[in-house]
Amino acid sequence: MxxxxxxxxxxxxxxxxxxxxxxxSIASANRAWSRWALRHGLDPAPLLATMHGVRAVETIRRWAPPGTDVEAEVAQLTRDEIDDVAxxxxxxxxxxxxxxxxxxxxxxxxxxxxxxxxxxxxxxxxxxxxxxxxxxxxxxxxxxxxxxxxxxxxxxxxxxxxxxxxxxxxxxxxxxxxxxxxxxxxxxxxxxxxxxxxxxxxxxxxxxxxxxxxxxxxxxxx
Missing domain, CATH: 3.40.50.1000 (HAD superfamily/HAD-like)
Incomplete structure (x- = not known):
């Protein structure tokens, strides 16, 4: 014990x-974040290694391309995660x-x-x-x-x-x-x-x- x-x-x-x-919830979170990374032309692997335990807004600010509407991306990612909790x-x-x-x-x-x-x-x-x-x-x-x-x-x-x-x-x-x-x-x-x-x-x-x-x-x- x-x-x-x-x-x-x-x-x-x-x-x-x-x-x-x-x-x-790692499987569902990884699916949502991988989709997000691929939409933005990013390799999901390094993003997935750093996103656990912190707010999505910090991760998106760190990884999103310049000019990204961070708040809009956070809102969309949240909807994606809510829709996929399998x-x-x-x-x-x-x-x-x-x-x-x-x-x-x-x-x-x-x-x-x-x-x-x-x-x-x-x-x-x-x-x-x-x-x-x-x-x-x-x-x-x-x-x-x-x-x-x-x-x-x-x-x-x-x-x-x-x-x-x-x-x-x-x-x-x-x-x-x-x-x-x-x-x-x-x-x-x-x-x-x-x-x-x-x-x-x-x-x-x-x-x-x-x-x-x-x-x-x-x-x-x-």
Missing amino acids: PAIPHADRTFAAFLFDMDGTLID GTVAIPGAPAFVADLPAARWAVVTSAPRALAHVRLMAAGLTPPPVMITADDVSQGKPAPDPFLLAARQLEVAPRDCLVWEDAPAGITAGEAAGAAVAVITATHHQPLETRHPLVPNYEPLKATVAADGRLRVTARN
Whole structure:
């Protein structure tokens, strides 16, 4: 059994990235981004290597040819991604793990737009929580800490009292910058990730427990 991440601590709230952390949407995202790259005469491979974990607007600004209407491209890409969620599934154990959490004690913090996040979560069989921070809610996305700081504020907890669940370097950096503890889900990784944070493949061996005072702890699932 893998080590239980941060088993020696309790937290006020858990903050989850979405893609690669709660759900696996890589196949559908790669299809949409590959189509986008080919429309613009770009090789999809290097773009796909850099687009995970950050807002689409940053990726398009980085890769689009000069003169591209970035906002229009973001809107079209979002529509394409909403229309193609085939193969989107929950990370193993994620539905049971979040089902144990009180609604006021967790949030989804994603670089996806809100409409896309909602569609992907539903496609994976996960009900969106009351607090969901998306690309639409911040002017600076990951790796800036702003999305996690906003989630903590909406949950009315201190960022340093949160456990951030992530899978991508940009999100890990954002969690660190927010002052939160970090755990890394490796379910969708094809290569080892160098990080000082605890790594777990998925949530199947884990259980979220709630203490009498309402604080959260990660324990082993029996």
